[in-house]
Amino acid sequence: MDVLQAISNRRSHRSYKEEQLTEERLSAILRAGLESPSARNHQPWHFSVVQDKALISRFHLW
Numbered sequence: 001m002d003v004l005q006a007i008s009n010r011r012s013h014r015s016y017k018e019e020q021l022t023e024e025r026l027s028a029i030l031r032a033g034l035e036s037p038s039a040r041n042h043q044p045w046h047f048s049v050v051q052d053k054a055l056i057s058r059f060h061l062w
Contacts, residue, residue: 020051021051026049030047030049033045033047
């Protein structure tokens with residue numbers, strides 16, 4: 001299989017748990033994201049945390 005075919009045929013498979021993350025775990029994940037490197041240290045991050053199931057379903061994020 002060549003590289004272009006492998007890229008075009010790839011698929012993502014995700015599964016989610018019903019329970020929400022604890023505030024401590026969520027903070028740790030966000031801190032890790034903020035500490036990740038960026039080109040020329042521009043730090044262009046924007047994080048949105050959505051935990052409302054109705055809102056997630058409305059926008060098909062789940």
